[in-house]
Amino acid sequence: MDLIKEDIAKVKQMPFGQFIDLSMGKVYVKEFCTEQKNYFHPLDLAINELIGSKIAKEMGLMCPTYKIVMPDSEKDYKVYVVSDDLNNYGKFYTFEALGMPFGIGMSLYGIWDFLEYKKILNKNIFTDIIKVYIYDILLGNRDRLHFNWGLIFMSDKKVQLAIFDNECILDYHLPAVSSEVSGDEWGSIKKNTRDKKATLKEEIKQFLTESSDEFFQMFKDIFVKFSPEYFSLILDSIELEEKIYTEQGEIPLIMKNKNKYLENYKKNYDLINDVLLEFNKERKL
Numbered sequence: 001m002d003l004i005k006e007d008i009a010k011v012k013q014m015p016f017g018q019f020i021d022l023s024m025g026k027v028y029v030k031e032f033c034t035e036q037k038n039y040f041h042p043l044d045l046a047i048n049e050l051i052g053s054k055i056a057k058e059m060g061l062m063c064p065t066y067k068i069v070m071p072d073s074e075k076d077y078k079v080y081v082v083s084d085d086l087n088n089y090g091k092f093y094t095f096e097a098l099g100m101p102f103g104i105g106m107s108l109y110g111i112w113d114f115l116e117y118k119k120i121l122n123k124n125i126f127t128d129i130i131k132v133y134i135y136d137i138l139l140g141n142r143d144r145l146h147f148n149w150g151l152i153f154m155s156d157k158k159v160q161l162a163i164f165d166n167e168c169i170l171d172y173h174l175p176a177v178s179s180e181v182s183g184d185e186w187g188s189i190k191k192n193t194r195d196k197k198a199t200l201k202e203e204i205k206q207f208l209t210e211s212s213d214e215f216f217q218m219f220k221d222i223f224v225k226f227s228p229e230y231f232s233l234i235l236d237s238i239e240l241e242e243k244i245y246t247e248q249g250e251i252p253l254i255m256k257n258k259n260k261y262l263e264n265y266k267k268n269y270d271l272i273n274d275v276l277l278e279f280n281k282e283r284k285l
Helices: 005-011 042-058 108-117 123-139 183-191 196-210 213-225 228-241 258-280
Strands: 018-022 025-033 066-069 078-084 091-094 149-153 159-163 243-246 249-252
Touching (some): 005 018, 005 078, 042 066, 042 078, 042 123, 108 123, 123 196, 123 258, 196 213, 196 258, 213 258, 228 258
Parallel strands (some): 066 243
Antiparallel strands (some): 025 078, 066 078, 091 149, 243 249
8 A cells, every 4th residue: 555645645634443445445544643642642543553464463463564654754743543444355344333331341241242242242242352352462552442353244154353442551550451350440440549550460370270272372372472572573574664754755764762672662562471471380281
């Protein structure tokens, strides 16, 4: 998916969150700017989308392909990301559009119960839900809500899970994910005085304790593959392969905060490793 000069001019005219037709077909355009007052710089948020997409695909998860547009190469306070439309693969519905209540998207058991109620849960979908759970823990994602993932209903009657809007990965805070609690209950847990690391460790322990051997092994396999060293190679490959599209031409993508990405990733990785070391003594596979 490459963009031409006319595409870039059209992108910068778009308000936040719009589907538009460009030279390569229909795409989704999202804007990041300094006025959003996020923990991240707008360009970092856009880079997060590239990282999130790359890792999702390496895990076998469906995720859009993103391209970064910064119309003026000298001004990085307003950045856009352009992604392919998931409806190109079938009819896509977010979990919000499917009627899932707010907050359940962050609960393994909650989403499991919801999809069973909707009679659209199968082994492949549930396996992908587990992968998303692991993805969010590894990458410190605190924003897996019901409107940033969903299902693609394909013409051959297959159903595919898909995730998107992963700009909150590698956050400065530990991820707010839960295997059980959700909604207001989880909100109260986040606000109380308990240590967040201890809370997350408890949630990972619960997942590992209650998982089947298959999902326990899948957790371990993904964990071993996506080591901090491997994550560093992924960042290198993104810098090598991706670019930023501007009205003045394409410019190289340079991750100024690469060390911070690696530091935050390693924090989450080490936390999970502590839990796994404890479980490996009790549950050998």
